[in-house]
Amino acid sequence: MALTEETVQDKLEIVGDFKHIQVRTATIIKKDGVEISRSFHRHVVAPNSDVSGESDDVKALATQFHTDAIKTAYAKHLAESDPN
Amino acid sequence: MSNARDTAKNLKTGLNVAAAGSIIDVQKANSTVGQISNIGNDFVVGSSTGSGAGLRFDGSGNLMYPSNSLGNSRDNAVDLGASSVRFKDLYLGGGAYLGGTGASNKLDDYEEGTWTPVLGGSTSTSGQSYSVQAGTYTKIGNTVNAHAYIALSSVGTVSGTYAYIMGFPFNVTNSNGSYPAFPIGYFAGLGQNVSSLGGYLNKNTPTAYVTFRQGAGTSIQYLSAGGIGAAAIIFSITYNTAA
Numbered sequence: 001m002a003l004t005e006e007t008v009q010d011k012l013e014i015v016g017d018f019k020h021i022q023v024r025t026a027t028i029i030k031k032d033g034v035e036i037s038r039s040f041h042r043h044v045v046a047p048n049s050d051v052s053g054e055s056d057d058v059k060a061l062a063t064q065f066h067t068d069a070i071k072t073a074y075a076k077h078l079a080e081s082d083p084n
Numbered sequence: 085m086s087n088a089r090d091t092a093k094n095l096k097t098g099l100n101v102a103a104a105g106s107i108i109d110v111q112k113a114n115s116t117v118g119q120i121s122n123i124g125n126d127f128v129v130g131s132s133t134g135s136g137a138g139l140r141f142d143g144s145g146n147l148m149y150p151s152n153s154l155g156n157s158r159d160n161a162v163d164l165g166a167s168s169v170r171f172k173d174l175y176l177g178g179g180a181y182l183g184g185t186g187a188s189n190k191l192d193d194y195e196e197g198t199w200t201p202v203l204g205g206s207t208s209t210s211g212q213s214y215s216v217q218a219g220t221y222t223k224i225g226n227t228v229n230a231h232a233y234i235a236l237s238s239v240g241t242v243s244g245t246y247a248y249i250m251g252f253p254f255n256v257t258n259s260n261g262s263y264p265a266f267p268i269g270y271f272a273g274l275g276q277n278v279s280s281l282g283g284y285l286n287k288n289t290p291t292a293y294v295t296f297r298q299g300a301g302t303s304i305q306y307l308s309a310g311g312i313g314a315a316a317i318i319f320s321i322t323y324n325t326a327a
Contacts (some may be wrong), residue, residue: 016255
């Protein structure tokens, strides 16, 4: 009997006006190659996020979707919603 | 009725009828209790007792739906399972319409998981360490219920006009009705004297402001990055997300 664990980003979603990247990371436990458990961890990558620690897939999406125009629009949104 | 053998010598029996209706009647004591039928190009099987309870299989339409044993529709009349005789699990790739058939009635997602809450500054956050940094969520449709327990052991380097709670598992919807607020039920170790602590998620972001009062009757203020200290906080929030 062999138990193995693998981690994959099994869902990458681009949502909203500012192209937030929603990342779902699945931890999959397998017994003799057959999946017996799958659990999820989530995080969101915003246009102003540091992507240096992200996966290559997320970096590629950030490059594609977090354009200068999107970053500028998001910064404007944050400034407009600043309580002060 | 015809019998034939295929190329593997398996015997196959065929029933060929020209018109819609019953192909086989199943009887008990000379009374029909069930039928195998056809209607249009659809196959039907079901009980003919009472008003009838059957399933009509429409291969062209990629659907099956409740009918009587002759394939006539029985809308909103036939249960799937019963209170003491239930099916076990239901696997759906799409969603379930509950209480209506409109888009607003469709439950299309359920998910449980974890997230990593971060208490940092609106300008920068680095070098933090936590003794506890745990978050869980349950997403039901477009509604997210998130819970978090954060305890900083070292605040690291944080800067900014505001303290931010970051790392939420889903983005908040973009609506003026989407500034979901939350009380912080437990807090300790802040770098600022407060009598109550709360916050709200900024619309169309995965980021929350932290707000506080310094005493009864005082106005709400925003916690700054410098006010984080070695904070420990526990909170829960419910909010809507677009995906």
